[in-house]
Amino acid sequence: MRSKLVRDRMVPVLLATTMFAAPGTAFAQQEPQASGDTADAEIIVTANRREENLQDVPISVTAIGEAKLDQAQVASFDDYAKLLPSVSFQSFGPSQSQIFFRGVASGGDGLHIGPLPTSSLYLDEIPVTTIFGSVDVHIYDIARVEALAGPQGTLFGASSLSGTLRIITNQPSTSGFSGNIDVQGNKFGKGDFGGSVESYINVPLSDRAALRVVGFYEKQGGYIDNIAQTRTFTLDDGDPTTNVVVNNSALVENDYNDVETYGGRAALKIDLDDSWTATPQLIYQHQVAHGGFLYDPRKGDLNVTDSLPSVNKDRWYQAALTIQGKISDWDLTYAGGYFSRKVNNRPDYSYYSVAYDSYTYVDDNGVTQFGYATYYPDGKGGFLDPTQNAILGDTYTKITNELRISSPSDRRMRLTAGLFMQRQTDAVRADYEVQGTGAADFSPWLSPFPGTDSVYTTRVKRIDRDYAAFAQGEFDLTDALTVIGGLRYYRYNNTIFGFSGPNTGSNLATCLTTTPYKTGPCVNVDKRSKDDGFIWKGSVKYQVTPDVMVYGTVSRGYRPGGNNRRPGVDPFKADTLDNYELGWKTRFSNVTFNGAVFYEKWKDLQYSLVPVGQNGQTNTYNAGDARIYGIEGEISARWGGLILSAGATYVDAQLTTDFCQVDPITKNIVCVPAQAPAAAKGTRLPVTPKFKGNATARYEFPLGASQGFVQGVVNHQGGTRSFLTDADFAAVGATRAFTTFDFSAGLHWDQFRLEAFIQNAFDKRGALSLNSVCVTQICGQYSRIYPVKPQLFGLKAGYDF
Template sequence: MSGRARLMEFSASLLATTAMAVPAMAQQAAPPADSDVIVVTAQRREERLQDVPISINALGQAKLEQANAKALDDYAKLLPSVSIQSFGPSQAQVFFRGVATGSGGPPLHIGPLPTSSTYVDEIPVTTIGGMVDVHLYDVARIEALAGPQGTLFGASSLSGTLRIITNRPELGKTTGSIDLQVNKFSKGDFGGSAEGYINLPISDNAALRVVGFYDRTGGYIDNIPGSRTFTLDDGDDDTELPVNNNALVENDYNDVETWGGRAALRVDLDDNWTVTPQFLYQSQIAHGGFFYDPTKGYLNVTDYLPSRNKDRWWQAALTIQGKLSDWDITYSGGYFERKVDNIADYSYYSVAYDSYTYVDDNGVTQPGFATYFPDANGQPIDPTQTSHQNDKYTKFTQELRVNSPTDKPFRLAAGMFLQVQTDKIGADYQTVGIGSIPTPIWLTPFGTSDTVFLTRVKRKDRDYAMFTQAEYDIVPSVTLIAGVRGYAAHNTIYGFSGTNSAGNLDPANCFPTSMPDVPCANVHKKQVETGAIWRGGLKWQVSPDVMLYGTVSRGYRPGGNNRRPGVNPFKSDKLDNFELGWKTHFGRIYFNGATFYQKWRDLQFGLVPVGQNGVTNTYNAGNARIYGVEGDLSARFGGLSLSASATYVDAQLTSDFCEVDPVTKNIVCTPGVPPAAAKGTRLPIMPRFKGSATARYEWPLGATTAFVQGSVTHQGGTRTFLTDADFAAVGPTRPFTTADFSVGAHWDSWRIEAFIQNAFSSHGALGRNTICATEICGAYARTYPTKPQFFGLKLGYDFE
């Protein structure tokens, strides 16, 4: 039986079960809604959201479930200060408040760290090649902390910090849930999920919480028939080579399968000390691509080679919390390992090079023979190229933190932090069959393999820090805040990257190595930086329901190394944030917000210089400034709940980003030569306006409590790239609005819900990008769409 048939059978069974369960199980109305009070740990201690002088969007478990949010694309639209740049599941980067440069192509592995950090509970899981896309189930909340958070959360918290807080084991009670779902894209495939957790008391002082999930998301992009003819760049019509994609034609070819779980054990050693070890595992395989080609029609592509992203990761974590006298002590440590295996259709690189030419010594334009690879019989092989990238990430993290009593006028948090993260990078750009033919005219494979561009590099980033943050109540209603973090960063890369050419194998720059599968080591660099960042502010509790605050803070992102010989390392960039905010509560209405001004200095930018075979270097591109205002409003009137949030951002360069010198490969400003991006150029990725609003109404219906909910999200258009040439090649995204609706009921321990997302089939674009450098592939740019119309049915059961 096929996967689709099994899902359809599962769907029918679920619907039948639901139909029988509703009348049989509806015995009494559900308990009243949870309290509006939200508790967060944004300052590394538990506090009411309304008391924290930081701009925070907190999405609690109920909010996430009501929005049917399971992955990054689902909840990012609920966070107005957040924008994403994505190539599909587990291939995205997150940005706060417009702190983004929009470097082209897939996420860089030898390049800058992300501008925002991601935490699961107390431990960072940030990786350079794409954010870990944690499947959300049994999650207490998501905390989105906008603005630099470096004092308490360290490197890469330049623009903000995203925290995923899981539910912890509870003592003395057995509880659990089972959740089933069947869903379908209106013009795509079926999907479904099964999720569950159980909380088990082991003894009076110990409890175990175990979570498991399986989720299959159907595809919605069609790989339609197509053909192309390679001229083989030799000027001879007799050697033209037609190719087609008949073997890969498939509807709904971008399906995703995700499964995994976690287990957490809580042991109270006594009244003061608690030990909580936890283990998480997730495996995800995404087939096909998640961009569509506008020239082929909405949600259509013509791919000539298979695409797949396989992402497996696990984390072992230990948290110890206790007291020494009346001081709180917290130790958190973890080891994280992630393996990503990505295969992508890189054929448009070959198409672009099929028209490659050069000018000879006599000034005559000659064919480049860039795609002409004759076999032993003189017959050309298909020059189509594929990209195969393997990464193995590890992250070892240790933090020890102390907090003074929270009921004193003077309060202190201080600690030490250590992190060592590695990335073992393997990349092969291949042309099938090229390894078994006579040496090509210009592009020699490595040995008998089909690899024509090879990367085998080990990257190691070490971070060390000491930090402290203090609060002092000048008077009971006015609090002075100050913090500092001293850091040291030591980053190295070692290995080989390049083509099998004399320039890359030059003994003067490529040294003997014991690394397997490489001819020599032409990359051996390090970058060491030390410094300090800070935070200061005032908090004024005007009344029990009104709080005002002002903050000045600095965040940083460590520098790093470029793999190309002769290209200088890039240094750290820093973001200074000046913010005025408010937290208010008037009767049934909560209104929080902030205005901010940010200065971004020496911003790190990935750029492909002309003639570099599509290899990206990272440069410090200049300076930028960002103005903005953000706010959220919520209210409850009986069974009616209303909420809305929005952000307006104006972000632009404050200095020219000049051109790359073709000889030194470094950025230079030449009088009379237009810059790559002039002062005043808008920063990419983040729309000027992004907002969402939700209305939910619950009412008694016989023995049940029924509900209906509607949400609307609007996002403005974006500039897709920073440099003018890249932006001209790819173009902007346009504004769009989507609407989601759901209806359902809950009674006793049962829940049932039907939902539809993007109900009016908005063809919104979250991004436009290319699979290789825009210089080469800009004419073949594709669009990353918002999720197309999607509907489903959920059934849940809670027990205790």
């Protein structure tokens, strides 16, 4: 039987202030308030693949409930990421972010043909992790966001190396008809106007069936200006009479980085009988982001000088089916889905051409040669504009099936076991074009492929297959002491096939076959990487009192290995993360204080870079080992209508072995005693700040016939190292610490809600990450800043029915 302390536990309203709820989250769900909170007395999560009170789960979990998501004006990933102290990310803009937990980041993740992410993203029961850029799910009618820090490989598998982020939608209910509509208008302080319209409706079709339909439209105004610039290309030929002058006058525009997002969700719940329920669901989202979301500080605040039109078009849908029922008194769950995503991206790639305009190299005889990287005769006695376009496209698919069974939760011994399979593909289509080269004279640098303007092309099909069997059990040794153990057998089989490279004789000579792959000239990539093994988890949970629980965990996560497209470059191996964690979850009167300390060992970390002399072609290597230690926690309290809460994470992450150099012959990593490493032992891991935290103060009060509130939030994060290797870091530099403030106030009466807010009230220009549009060795000097959103004013009105 279950622990008596847990079974007999009284769970008052204050229990909603649980461990790792984002500041204000738990209190916001205690009782009906003007903010639209629920009357639920506890936060229920499924971090262990069964419903449990968050305060009883011996895992570091941040659960941001629906009320808090609404209170914080959360609509996208950037909005809720700032509420998660253990989460950091790199980004190029909407739908182009890579997510990291607890500092497990190398700065070389998330490339189109490279390693899988270190963390996984789930939408309900189905993983939607893709290789480059996480899906930026519009947050509306969402029950909660769960952030599971640390390896979650036993129950969640591949790409849960550092953690798992779960978005849980509200499900159809037969309890009654309901719905709402929310309308928002906003404006960036010095930027453009935006707004959104969102609505859902829940319709009981019978006492055994219900339909829930959600729709939304959002337009985000721009805040980055593309200003005028003239460039003079020397063509790298030493002759000033051949210079080419170009300008961007046709693209000059204020507030040019606008975003349009629309989509919806439909879910049907059918109670097949008293024990079995089927829930098919379809989700669709369409997003178009114009312009760039990184600004160039050399050109002024929130300014850029783009020479090419930029757009990122992201469309995706997920068709899912969940079937839940009982076999005897055991719970059986099947979750299956098909996910499809198409991304077309055209960044401003012009700085690549600028960097190569003075490109020289030393040949095998030690003689310096001109590169002629921008020298393109037009066939009419002149020269073409050498600005190179990047036309990128990915078509992702993912088929997922999972079957698991769980024993009754009130037994002394509890077990969850299952089978998992996943097949995900990425059809990569990339062209790097210099307009007009197809009809021009031969270039001494790179010639286009016949019939095109593309001087470098990629047409590859990547298939990643994952299979697993897993089990996790819990056993109550006493009423207070529980031991937990988990094991997962995994097997992956990853392939890559197609063509990638420039139109050069040496590159075409590597072709394995002349049979065209779609529009590629031949096949020069045909590789396979496969492996299998076990990962594990062991925990001890001790319920000191009904209000104090401590736990200790040792666990391992993994990320599958993969293939390099470059001929002669070895595949990269799976990397693993061993986690040693001590945590506590406590409640004293009206104060909840919870936390965890952790130490993690990252072995064979995967890192992607472009070795010199490989025409910008990226390889992925196992760079070495690293260690991470830190502490995370939150404290929350409520006195009447006053709610105070704070949360923070401190992380110290660094290499424990040298990351050596790339051998110029084999293109693989080698360590040479007399040669300085690319990054030495003790080098800080990139992207993640050492400290990230936030705090919230909220006061709720009656005002006549209505309920009112005022709220203030402060967010702070420290500076970061931008890249792992010393050369990349020297080219780009570090980000600095920053602090932002958000304020809001509103009223709630009857079924109406009205709220005004200001985010980043003092318009601080915090840098979330630094990136360059092409490889750092080439474009690092032109790196740009991905900033926190600038000052944003908004007014939101809602009606519940």
